[in-house]
Amino acid sequence: MNKKMMFLSAAFGVMSSVAMAQSIELPEPQIDNGVTLYQALKDRHSVRRFSTRPIDNQLLSNILWVAYGVNREDGRRTIPTARNEKDLSVYVTNNLGTFLYDADANSLVRVLDKSILDMFQSQPFMANVPLVLIYAGSTADNNYAIMHAGSAYQNVELYAATNDLGSVVRALFDKEAVAQALNLPDNQRVIVSQAIGYEEE
Ligand SMILES: Cc1cc2nc3c(=O)[nH]c(=O)nc-3n(C[C@H](O)[C@H](O)[C@H](O)COP(=O)(O)O)c2cc1C
Numbered sequence: 001m002n003k004k005m006m007f008l009s010a011a012f013g014v015m016s017s018v019a020m021a022q023s024i025e026l027p028e029p030q031i032d033n034g035v036t037l038y039q040a041l042k043d044r045h046s047v048r049r050f051s052t053r054p055i056d057n058q059l060l061s062n063i064l065w066v067a068y069g070v071n072r073e074d075g076r077r078t079i080p081t082a083r084n085e086k087d088l089s090v091y092v093t094n095n096l097g098t099f100l101y102d103a104d105a106n107s108l109v110r111v112l113d114k115s116i117l118d119m120f121q122s123q124p125f126m127a128n129v130p131l132v133l134i135y136a137g138s139t140a141d142n143n144y145a146i147m148h149a150g151s152a153y154q155n156v157e158l159y160a161a162t163n164d165l166g167s168v169v170r171a172l173f174d175k176e177a178v179a180q181a182l183n184l185p186d187n188q189r190v191i192v193s194q195a196i197g198y199e200e201e
Contacts, residue, residue, distance in 0.1 A: 024099065024108040027058045029065035033163065040158040047166025048125040050197035054095060055131045059165075063196060064090065064101045066159040067133065067152040075104060079151035082144035088152060091134040091182060093117055098182070116181050120173050120193060129195040132170075134178060139189045149191040156194055166199035 055063070065071075068090050071078045077086060090101040092108060093116045099108035120126050135152060137145020153169050160167040175190040184190070 022110045023102075023105075024057070024096070024110070026061035026064070026106045026108065028106070029061045029069060030058065031062070031065060035162040037158075040162045043161035044157050045161065046157075046168040047160070047199050048123075048168055049200040050125060050128040050130075050166060050195070051200045052128045052130060053198045055165075055196065055198075059163075060092065060094070060131065061106065062163075063131075063133075063156055063159060063165075064092070064103070065106075066155045068101065068103055069106070070103050077103065078155060079148060081148050085144075087137055087143065087145050088148040089136040089188070090152065091136060092131070093134065094131045111182060116178065119178050119181060120170065120195065122173050123170075126170075126195060128200070129197050131196045133194045133196065134182070135191045135193065136179070136182070136184060136188055137191055139187050146191050153192065153194045156196065160196060164198065165196060167194055167196045169194050 066078060068088060069078050070076070076084065079088075081087060091111065092099045092101060093112075095115055095117075097110055097114060098112035098116050099110050102109050117126075117129065117132060120129070120132050133153075133156065135145075135149035137143065137149065157167050157169070159165070170193045173193060178193075179188070179190045182190070
């Protein structure tokens, strides 16, 4: 390879890794661990003791699929949504940054270069938490996004309970500040969040 080719190839490599960093393709979700629904229901509980061990992208993909993933060929989801409007947004913040889950593409679309895990520290146990999901939806009166958030976080609680993970739903944080950090438009608001990680022994 001559010098010009080497330069072009290096430049292209840098450009494509910058472009790739904006959106992270998730591994295919693993959707069967053989656990029964009854076992999951028996085991579900809030966890408030977390280890700092990170959640890898395979596990993150599994969690997001459970929360709000596509489970049918027509694009419908693991949760029901009123009029099939799919009006819930699920954001992810972890050590890689802050992202919006694109369920159709099974990918994470970067919204911030930085993590905003520090915005959820209003309870001491949050210090170790490696992953927070943020559920957002419409500010309009009588919209159903708040219910859809409930369906999604319950799915995640059931998944966590049967996969050696801990989770806790969290309303105790500054939702306005998080909405601002996420650059939510005026007609969108943060509904609730959910902390997820490995339970500390
Ligand atoms: C909408 C909602 C908001 C919650 N917010 C918090 C919170 O900010 N901090 C917290 O420690 N737990 C929070 N929780 C967890 C509840 O405290 C917990 O579910 C309740 O104590 C029952 O315990 P269990 O989940 O182990 O059954 C929240 C739960 C829900 C459903």
